[in-house]
Amino acid sequence: MSMKVGRRRLAAVGVAVAVIGTLVSGCEPGALAGEARDAHPSESGSVSDVLSQALSFRYVGDSGVDETMNQLLTIKNGLPDSLVPVLSFKALDKNEHVLPHVKVSTVYGSDRGSLVAPYGMSTDILRFSGPGEHDVADVRVMVRTTTKARIPAGLHDVTTQALDAHGREISRFxxxxxxxxxxxxxxxxxVRIAYILWDQPPKGVTQQAVEVTVIxxxxxxxxxxxAVVKVSGKAAAAVVRNSYGPAVSIKAYNSQ
Structure with missing residues (x-):
């Protein structure tokens, strides 16, 4: 099942992809959650199909608000169960044409089954690479599979605070x-922790996560x-390399 996910609107998932790599049409772009055409599964529909219908998505390249992250994918889960989706994406230009040479990946892993989506809203961060990466205005989401999470997640994000060697609170920079x-x-x-280095693009271009290191x-x-997690190994090297720079984030996300 594929759908276009508008910057300012929701699009509901209908029946999920039954065979990995095959796209199933039938959802109208821009439909609100619960209003997708042909969204009801047949009696032979798989558990993954049924779970996937609870998911809808919204992409925002730039919210226009200072100190907020760019290229966010919001995932809305309408079920009381925490779900683990495996998604794939196609990048679209401002005319809704596919950008065939742009690769779309994620920071938190909704494209590889690493992100747990609780009831309500959760987010992932999209990364674009390849010729045309700065022309992305929208994305089309394809749901490959959806399963129930082994470890349920709560409604609120787990927050992060950087600490120095003495346990004192310091800036993430x-x-x-x-x-x-x-x-x-x-x-x-x-949860897992991502230490993200952002680029500094010219005005009018969305900010890209150029380096992501697991802590x-x-x-x-x-x-x-x-809980306190020590920074060591590659993460410590990344902090040394990127500290006192202009744009880094420390983000925790639900995982299993």
Whole structure:
């Protein structure tokens, strides 16, 4: 199933791709969640098909608000279950034509089954590369499979705070030695941490995540609690290399 995901509108997923690599038409671009044509599965529809119907998407290249990330994909999950989608994408220009030489990948892994989407809203960050990467105005999302998460996720994002070698709070732009994770939800969270270096594009071009480094591994954060992850190895080298620069982020995302 493929759909175009507008910058300022939602498009609902109908029946998911039954065979990986084959696209199934039938959803009208721009339809609101729950209003997609041919969205009801047949009795023989797979569990993945049924779960995929709970997902809808919105792409925003630039929100126009300072200090917000660019090239965001918002994932809306209408089920009470946490879901793990595997998505693929086609980049579109302002005339809604496919940009065939632009590769679309993700930071958090919704294209490889690494991101857990809880009930409600979650996000991923898209990355574009190849000839025409600066011409991307929209994306078309293809749902390959969807499964229930082994580890459920809460409604709120787990927040991050950079710490120095003495455990003191410092800016993410400084040379930090650890990251403190804080979970506001009533259930434990299982997250991964991405340290993101952003480029500095000219006006009118969206900001791109040019380097993504994993900090630590899958980390459990207790309900209404915190956890501290030490920065080591490749992550420590990335912090040394990119600290005191103009644009970095430390983001936690639900995973399994």
């Amino acid at each position: 400084e040379r930090f030695s650890a990251v403190r994770l804080t979970n506001k939800d009533d259930i434990p969270a299982s 630590g591994g899958l980390t459990r954060v207790p309900a209404h609690g915190t």
